[in-house]
Amino acid sequence: MSAGSRYSELLTSRTREESLLRVPRKFSEHEMQAHWFAGDFGREFTATDGRRVSVVQFGVWNREAGPDFVEAAVAIDGAEPVRGCIELDTDVRDWERHGHAENPAFESAVLHVFTERGGSEFFTRTRAHRLVPQVLLDVSSLTDEPPNPQPEAKPGRCVAPLRELPEEKVREVLLGAAEHRLKRKAAALARLGEIHGADDALYQALATTLGYKSNKLPFTLLAQRLPLKLLRGAKAGADALIFGVAGFLPTREFPPESREYLRGMWSGWWAQRAEFERLTVPADLWKLGGQRPLNHPQRRLAALAQIVRHWTKIRALRQRCDPAGITDFFATLSDEFWDFHYTLTSKASAKRMALVGETRVTEMLANVFYPLAFAEDSSRWLGFKNLPATLSNRRVEIAALRLFGPDSARAASLLRSAAIQQGLLQIYEDFCQHDASDCIRCRFPEQLAKW
Ligand code: SF4
Known part of the structure; x- marks a missing residue:
């Protein structure tokens, strides 16, 4: 076994007990967007309705008013990829709060990504009342945030x-x-x-x-x-x-x-x-x-x-x-x-x-x-x-x-x-x-x- 693999094994039990209180750090929307675009969350997800979501292309940052990323492509349950835009919000309810549901620039949305779900069920819909697949990102998967930075x-x-x-x-x-x-x-x-x-x-x-x-x-x-x-x-x-x-x-x-x-x-x-x-x-x-x-x-x-x-x-x-x-x-x-x-x-x-x-x-x-x-x-x-x-x-x-x-x-x-x-x-x-x-x-x- 290489020294690198031996070191990796050491990490499996790094503390005798976990501390009782772990308060996850809040990431800003810009940080989340940068991590998303770098693929740090991966490219395979399960949508909030249980369907499999594959991000085939992450697209490019949008230069115009509208969603965060354009020219993206997403495949749902292994079907042919659909091209469109992706919006990333901190809270799922931002879609309505920021008026995306009435904004024609969001009509081609293929994915709504967010990190907080709020209390009640919330559907992402476009102006034409099309439902947009939702992905709730697991921020804890991003980093093993240290309790003692x-x-x-x-x-x-x-x-x-x-x-x-x-x-x-x-x-x-x-x-x-x-x-x-x-x-x-x-x-x-x-x-x-x-x-x-x-x-x-x-x-x-x-x-x-x-x-x-x-x-x-x-x-x-x-x-x-x-x-x-x-x-x-x-x-x-x-x-x-x-x-x-x-x-x-x-x-x-x-x-x-x-x-x-x-x-x-x-x-x-x-x-x-x-x-x-x-x-x-x-x-x-x-x-x-x-x-x-x-x-x-x-x-x-x-x-x-x-x-x-x-x-x-x-x-x-x-x-x-x-x-x-x-x-x-x-x-x-x-x-x-x-x-x-x-x-x-x-x-x-x-x-x-x-x-x-x-x-x-x-x-x-x-x-x-x-x-x-x-x-x-x-x-x-x-x-x-x-x-x-x-x-x-x-x-x-x-x-x-x-x-x-x-x-x-x-x-x-x-x-x-x-x-x-x-x-x-x-x-x-x-x-x-x-x-x-x-x-x-x-x-x-x-x-x-x-x-
Ligand atoms: S100095 Fe760091 S590695 Fe060494 S015992 Fe303390 S916490 Fe552990």
Whole structure:
């Protein structure tokens, strides 16, 4: 049995007892839509009336007023797929509350998806009184929402047993967790590829990685709403559509510093604004503060535009999955404006800045390039295992403190590997974030002894 499979087995009994109170997190409608479109709920469902529902095509985000997704196709009870639109609401009653039942734009609805059913039975009907199949999504299937998302940054109960284990054993456990993580990511990306095609899966996954932790949702929505093919053929240029749909080109009052750059982009966006405005990412989804200026989301959007521009090269890099080639490509990415600006309106910096830094490239390797390569060929695990880490991040540091204690020389040596960092994060998510007992009920220390 591989170390990855042994680690998966550990997860079957991760705490001694479940905590009594579990309050599921509420997802916003935007989060639900992003998960739905990514296929995170799957594509086979049972309708509220018991019929089998297969989503044959998820369609595209709707650019016009009306349902959320158009050009979708749904098969009921194995019959021929029916093409039409799909509406996703938080509450089934939103269909009436928002006037969809009287709106002709919803006449072609083939599915009404929602996450809350309310007290009494509710039928989804169109203006012509046609019943629309309903699917109630199981939000708990989406994620094993941890009861303790931010465990305290302090040494945990497994510091002592980990210290007792020989370093080779510790490495094996961490690599087992890393392999388990890689397999899960590979499966998620393979599913995304099945739904949206290999190119869009790669592009969407790179966009999500560029969103860092705090802007994953707006980056994912943006990439879903502006498919790769559309951007590559955009007359206005990919930059104008990306920044326009991101909602960062609301005015033509440009500061003198950025006037030339912004004017070009703004006129490209202006020409297509009416067509794409409805797809604009809501401003409140962006988290613009609290991060290093170098990591401002506008710089990441510029990197996404460069990725689109160099797509043929990106596709070739994905096929080879050669870390040196991928690192070189991103190191040489250059943009006349963004090489010297933190934001669209900031003053120019005297020093050139890399558009995508080394740490982000390692994240892309760990979260996108290697999982995609592993989905096709499991021997790619060996390459991933040997990938060196760049810098660590705050989550890795907290996880290291909990498992190894402060200033651990062993942790410092192990964490030079990107795979070990990923394994440590997996243990942190699987055990520390699922423990609400201050380590008392966590089984990880005992399971270590049996490894
Ligand atoms: S919760 Fe479990 S894995 Fe995390 S530090 Fe405590 S004992 Fe270790």
